[in-house]
Structures are given as structure tokens and as C-alpha cells.
Amino acid sequence: MIHARQLTKFYADLRRGRFVALDQISFDALPGKIYGLLGPNGAGKTTALRILSTTLRPNSGTATVNGFDVTTQPALVRRQIGFVSANTAMYDRMTAWEMVEYFGRLHGMQNQLLRSRMEELFDRLQMNEIRDLLGSKMSTGMKQKVSIARAIVHDPPVVIFDEATVGLDVLVARALLKTVAELREHGKCIVFSTHIMREAEKLCDRIAIIHRGSFLAEGTLKELCDRHEQPDLEELFFQLISQHDEAHAINK
Amino acid sequence: MNWNNVKLIFMREVRDQLRDRRTLFMIFVLPLLMYPLLGMSILQVSQFLREQPTKVLIINLPQLTDLPSLVIDDHFDPQWLSDPRQQRLFELLFPGQEHAPSANPDGQISADLAKHAIQNGDYQAAVVFPADFAKQLTHFRSSLRQHSSKTSTDGQLEAAVPNPVIYCNTANEKSHLAYTRLNTVLRSWAEAVAKQNLKDSQLPEEVAQPFEFKQADVAGAEQRTAAMWSKILPFVLLLWALTGAFYPAVDLCAGEKERGTLETLLCSPAQRSEIVTGKLFTVMVFSVMTSVLNLASMGITGDLVISHLPSSDQAVHLGMPPLVSQLWLLLALIPVSALFSALCIALAAFARSTKEGQYYLMPLVLVTLPLVILPMGPGMELNLGNSLIPLTGLVLLLRSLLEGNYLSALPYVPLVVGVTLLCCLMAVRWAVEQFNKESVLFRESERLDVGLWLRHLLRDRADTPSVSEAFFCAVLILLIRFFMTFAMQVPETFADFGRLVVVSQLVVILTPALLMTVMLTRSPRQTLLLRKPAWWTIPSAALLAIALLPALRLLQLAVEQLYPASPVVQESLHSLEQAPNFWMPLLLVAFVPAVCEELAFRGFILSGFRHLGHKWWAIILSSLIFGVTHMLLQQSIVACVVGAVIGYIAVQTGSIFPAMAFHFAHNGLLLAVMQFQNSPLVQKLTRPLADGAEFIYDWWLVGLGCVVAGILLALFAGLTYRKTEEEALQEAIEHQAAGVGA
Secondary structure (H helix, E strand, O other): OEEEEEEEEEEEEOOOEEEEEEEEEEEEEOOOOEEEEEOOOOOOHHHHHHHHOOOOOOOEEEEEEOOEEOOOOHHHHHHHEEEEEOOOOOOOOOEHHHHHHHHHHHOOOOHHHHHHHHHHHHHHOOOHHHOOOEHHHOOHHHHHHHHHHHHHOOOOOEEEEEOOOOOOOHHHHHHHHHHHHHHHHOOOEEEEEEOOHHHHHHHOOEEEEEEOOEEEEEEOHHHHHHHHOOOOHHHHHHHHHHHHHHHHHHHO | OOHHHHHHHHHHHHHHHHOOHHHHHHHHHHHHHHHHHHHHHHHHHHHHHHHOOEEEEEEOOOOOOOOOOOEEOOEEOHHHOOOHHHHHHEEEEOOOOOOOOOOOOOOOOOHHHHHHHHHOOOOOEEEEOOOOHHHHHHHHHHHHHHHHHHOOOOOOOOOOOOOOEEEEOOOOHHHHHHHHHHHHHHHHHHHHHHHHHHHHOOOOHHHOOOOOOOOOOOOOHHHHHHHHHHHHHHHHHHHHHHHHHHHHHHHHHHHHHHHOHHHHHHOOOOOHHHHHHHHHHHHHHHHHHHHHHHHHHHHHHHHHHHHHOHHHHOOOOOOOOOHHHHHHHHHHHHHHHHHHHHHHHHHHHHOOOHHHHHHOHHHHHHHHHHHHHHHHOOOOOOOHHHHOOOOHHHHHHHHHHHHOOHHHHHHHHHHHHHHHHHHHHHHHHHHHHHHHOHHHHOOOOOOOOHHHHHHHHHHOOEOOOOHHHHHHHHHHHHHHHHHHHHHOOOOOOHHHHHHHHHHHHHHHHHHHHHHHHHHHEOOHHHHOOOOOOOOOHHHHHHHHHHHHHHHHHHHHHHHHHHOOOOHHHHHHHHHHHHOOOOHHHHHHHHHHHHHHHHHHHHHHHHHHHHHHOOHHHHHHHHHHHHHHOOOOHHHHHHHHHHHHHHHHHHHHHOOHHHHHHHHHHHHHHHHHHHHOOOOHHHHHHEEEOOOOOOEEEOHHHHHHHHHHHHHHHHHHHOOOOOOOHHHHHHHHHHHHHHHHHO
């Protein structure tokens, strides 16, 4: 579904010179599975997902989403994905209903289909009370619900969540994770980035640990723990990160 | 482009703006409130000014019994005033009265005292009659009577009446006003005295003024109104169109970036061009609405206020602009707001935040205002040259249409519309470019540190220069060139000319380009296109230059017809005539520029612009800059065309040498034709124009040249050129867009 090969992205940074945000990342995410990107802040998760959503172009490497190339066919790729991130805010002066409807129409959905799909989504995500509420009056949790509805209104085969639980309280975060799991049941290919261990443990079928732009380890939870002889993800994560940092310090 | 998406985005943005209280206030409420309030305050202030009397000190008021008196009961006699009610406008004071300066011991008051009093602001004006004024006037009048009774024609009137003086301070508004008021009153009194004199001399009043020139205005009241409006309206219209476009544009681009909704939109299937177009239409709607509402509100309020102003009885009554004018304004408003909207969107897209966006208003106004004010200058009229200047042409056209000169204006309509549309397209393209740039979309604020930045430039340089480095090089060359023009004089001798060429080519053009190449790029060879081209391209390029010469000559003459050159331009060429031989000028005029200018413009600058992703944008931009460095408009236009051809050759062959060959052949040929103008060969191929000074090539030569040039250009077009990464990517994306459309 998503095949990323050797994705590299660097920025010109005044202080650090060429700053490599993403260093030859390769992975495959499959339908009906949740692929987790686990990493500390600034690891390159957002950069990777922005490349998949075509808002950034890789400096080298390729990625295909549902068979379309992210660099040369960005418009086609965007039809295949739903993207939810902390950076994709909702319009202040639009109601929940208008917002979801707007994006559904941008995806070229027909009136009848759009209506029935929206009714279903608003029921499923329990958004009927906020249907006519303006974005500016919504709480963070409400906004996140609208964002999800907006991202999946066109029933995309691929859904990408970038740090989607940031700033949500436990109840709302739990509901969001439940929604993500449901989407997996519906056969979606899901990429889920987070820096919270428990979310990755609970949710993801495969996990990649990313730090300073490169993958430190990749596999199912069990594979990872077995390979590195660690009892759980948190220990594993901490060990890998500190090892990498030490190596990095020595190299410098 | 999917118009459904454009419409969707447009509808959403309009609704969004209409829900924003700030926008509503700025666009609807402010104009509806501001002008009536402004009008009210003007009326209030004028009321205040009208009520305020001016204090006038009158010294040595003559007491004349046989003449109409100037002052009655401490007020001007109403018969000297155009309106008896004006009496209260003057507060007359006389020495010895309360508040008036006390008289000297001899009962007189000196003019100096009056001066001081005015300077201090105690009075607005003072009328000082000389002490013996009354006596001398009486004497004059009696001698006048004697003179006329004698009925002899000889004999002089011996008496001369000393002149009274009105003291005022023109640096002070009130005092100046007092002078104007006083002057009218005193003049009519003096006229009455003169009339009395004539009567006493038994002469008819008509002696002093036997006839009068009367004004006969052939313009009807309607035309006068139209002329009046045609000066004001275009300016106001453009100004409001710009203001109306700016704030929504900032909110729609920078604001959306700030609120984080832009990324949401960018992840949707809508393409960047659709997003920009949708936003463009939104901004246009608000620009048009702002302009129309402001004009309407201003017109109605202005009409009311002017009719209530005290001076309204003398001034032309303006009235509403005629209906046809309003129609023209509405029509012209559309391209104007389209242009401004596109410009504003591009600028606003570049801004990181709304605050940064607001900062860009000033530069935008500074660029557009001169173009709008230029046509207000006297003597500016609609002609071919002016109609090609963006905005200026439009204002002039609008003015002609408002004045009702349809027949003379209509031929320029396609030109003006074309130029405006072209500018508009370029601005839209620029805006889309902004939306395509990651660095613009995800700009983060960096600390400003010049040292760090310079180090970054040197450390992180690429093989070829970036777009902004190329642009900087161009600006640098232009700036040095500009300051050099003050240092260098028009050459008189050939040696001076040589020095001028060498300095301007080596120092102004080549040095910055070479220095920047060495410092800012990793591969000077690739930047300056120092590659071996296919062998045949060099002679072909030279041949192309020869083939294009007759056609370019026609273009040159056409340009000179449009924008006549000043004689100074020609002068610098005279020094060439003193050249010792043909080869020295050839070296200076053809060889040196071919090397220096090509390395700079087709080397560094073009290579930088190639990163834009479209070879034609790179070629056109670099040729525009090449044109501008020629400083003189007449040369610039032709240089632009030549630059575009050379740029195309450089891109297609990937080498600087064919470009140099073209440049050398072109300049060398121009020089040769000038030097050997009288030779039989040149005489045979050319024909003089009517004025004798200029010539064109025979038409068959022009035609043949164009055919040959066409073939050669086709040959160059057949070459596979080396694309930059950006160009390859753009091509792939366009391919995809075509796929989506199908």
C-alpha cells in the first residue's frame, strides 16, 4: 500500500549546515495493518509523513501510495490518503458539518453519497451535538474529531495519523485510538506516528523506532523485543536511543 | 484545472470572510461610516472657519468728505462687500481704541508697530495709510478737477498719491486669508474712488475700462464634470482596489498559515493552482466591493458636503459622475482588482504571519503608486508608448473614456487590456510558485545573524547558484551600473570610450558574476556553461545573429518611433567615429561584451534562474534583466528580445560559446553596418527612410533572414538539453496533471 524506499530529506540550516531530517528511510505499510512510527520529538516523523502527504518533496528516494508516486503524481496520491495531524487545524469560522462537507466535495464526492457518508460518520464519531458549532467554539477534542471525519470522509484506502493524540485528554485519546482500530478493521492501511510507548504497544502491528532521521529498529513488537532482548517497548526504546546517541557523540 | 474545486474554494473563502467581523467592518461598515463622518467634520470645521472674523488694524484711516467712505461705524461699508453679511468677518480696530496698540505721543502709530503686532499674531492684517494720504488724495483730486476744467491737453498732473500698504503674514494661514478678504474689499473701494475721479473730471466711467475680455467656455457643464471626475476617479478607484485586495489576501494566505489550516487544504486533492485561483477570485470580489462601496459613499457624501460648503457658489458644482462613467469604472475595476489581488496573494503567501504580511503593504504601495500618479502629470496622454506601461496605461485609458473620447481611446483598449492581463498572469504564476515552495509554506523564523548566514552561503553552496543568488547578482550589477553612470561622463574621445567599455564590462558586469560564481557555487564550469557544444552550434548561432539582424533593425526603429530617444543617447556613439581602425572598436563593442555579458547573464544568472523549474521563465527573466542593464528604454527592449534568443541558444546547447558567438556576430555586424554605411554593399541592401537619417533593410532581406532564422531555431529546438532537477520534476508533475484531466 505504502512503499517508501530510501527517502531522504535535508534542509539548509544556518547553524548546522545541511541538516538531515530523514536519512534513507524504507518501509512498507500494508492494508488492514497499523504501521507505527515511534520516536522522540524532532526525530523526523512529521517530515516522513509530510512527504507521504505530498506537502514536502523528498530530496532523494521514492515513495508510492496505493501505486502512485508522491513526487511525480502528488494530486493522485492526495486522493488516496486521509491525513490527520497536529498541524492540520480546522477552520475557525466553519461549523463541523460545513468543514467535513467542504473536504468531501473537494474529493469530488457526489451529493447523495456525501450526505449518507457524513450522517454515518457523525453518528459513528458521536459528533451530532457539534454539527453546527463553529470551529472557534470547539474544544481540542471536538476539533480532533472533526479532523478525523474530514480526513476519512472520502473513504480513503490510506489514513495517516501524525501525533494525533497530542493535547487530548485520556478519554478523548482513548476514543481516538478506538477509531483508529476500527479503521483497521475496515481494511485501511494506517500509518500512526507517536512518541507515546503505550499507544504504539497497544495499537501498532509493526513498529519502526525512528531517531535523528533514521530507523533504529523495525518489526512487530514481539520481534523487536526478542531481537534486542528487552522485556517491553519502553526499555527497548530507551536502550536504542541512548546507544545511538552515544555513537553519535563519539562520531562527533 | 478543476473548476469545481476552484468554485468550492471560492465559495468557502467568501463565506469565511463574510463571517469575519474585522473584514466586514473594513469593507462594508467603514466606508459607509467614514465618509459621512468625514463630511460632517469638514462641515463643522468649515462652519468654524466661516464664523471666525479676522482682526484687522487700520492705521490713519483717511477722513474724506467728498468721497465714499471706506468705514462706517467701525465696520466696512457694506457696499464694498459682495455680500453684506460678510461685514461680521472683519473686526476692525483703530489706534487708540481698547485692545489696539496705543498711539505714539504725536498721535500717530508707526508701521513697525503694526508689523510686530501681526508677527505676534495679535492681528491678522493691518492696513496702513500714509500719514499724508488724505491730504495728498484731496490735492490730487483738486488738481484733477482744475486740469479737466482747463480743457487743455498739455500740462502734467503734479500730485502723486502715496500708496497704502496691507501688512500680512503669508506664512500664516489665517493672516493670508485676511489679506485675500481685505484685498477684495479695498479694491472695490479704490475702484469707487477711481470712478468718482472720472465723474469729477467729467469723463464717462468707461474710460478706465473701455472693454473687457469675456470667457466663452465651449465645454458643456456635463463635459466639465466629466473632466473633473476623470482626474479624480481612476486614482481613487485604484487606491481602494489595492487596499481592498490587501487585507483579505493577508488573511487568506498568511492568516491561514498562521492558524494551521493551510496544511489541511494542501493535503486535499485540490491542486495548488486551484487553491490560488479560488483565493484570487475571493480577494477580487472584496477588492471590487471595497472600491465600489468607497466610491459610492465618497461620491454621495462629497456631493452633499460640497453643496453646503461656503465657497460652493463660486466653485463648479460637481454633481454625481455621469452614468456612463460609472459603467466604465466598473468595467476597468475588474482587471485592476485581478492584478492587485494576484500581487497581494503572492506577497501574502510569502509572509509567515499576518503581522509579516501587513509589512508588505508599504513596498507594494511604493511600487504601484508612481505608476498611478504618473498619468496625473500634465501632458500625459494616451498614446502607444504610455498604453504599454502597466497601470499607467489603464489609468490613461480610463481617463479618456471618462472624458468621452471614445474614438481616440478605443484603439488602445486591446493593448491596455493585454498588458494588464499579462501582468495579471505573471502575478498569478508568481503566487502559484509561492504555494509550490516548501521553504515558503513551512518557513520557520530564524534568528537574524549575518555572519552565520554568510557562512551558510559559502558552506552549503550547490553546484549552480540558487534563484535568489542569481537575482541578487542581477540587482548588484544594476546597482553598480546605476552608480557608475554618475561617475562616468559621456565619452568624447575614442580612448575615453574604450575606458568606459572596459570598466563597465569588466568591473560592473563580469567581476560580480565571477566573484559570486567562485564563492557561491561548487561547479563554476557548470554554472558558467563552460562546456564544449556540438561543433555546428557555434557557426549556426553566428548565422542566426546575421539572419535576425534585418528584423531586429525594424524592431529597433519601431521602438524609437514609440519612445523617441533623446539626442544625448546618440552622442556617445560619436566618439566611435574617431577610432583609429575597425578592429579596436570591434574588440570593444563586440568581443568584450560577448564575453563579459554572456558569462554574467547566460552564465551565472541564467543558471540560477533555471532552478525555477521552467526553462522559459529562466530565459525570459534573465533576458529582462539583460535588457534593464542597458539603462536606456530604447535599447532595453531590443536587448530583451536579443537576450531571449541568446538565452534559448544557451539552454538548448548547454554551452556559453554559441551564445558568445551570437552576441559577437550581432554586435560586430551592427558596428560594421554603422562604419560602412556608405559602402556600395550596404547601400545596395538597405533603403533610406523618409527622413534620410535612418534606414531599413530591403524587405526580401528581412523575409529571407526570418526564414533562415526559423530553420536555425528549429535546429536548436531539436537538441536535447540538460534539464535541471526542478525542470524534470515540473515536467513530471505537468504530465500527471494532464493524466488527471483525462
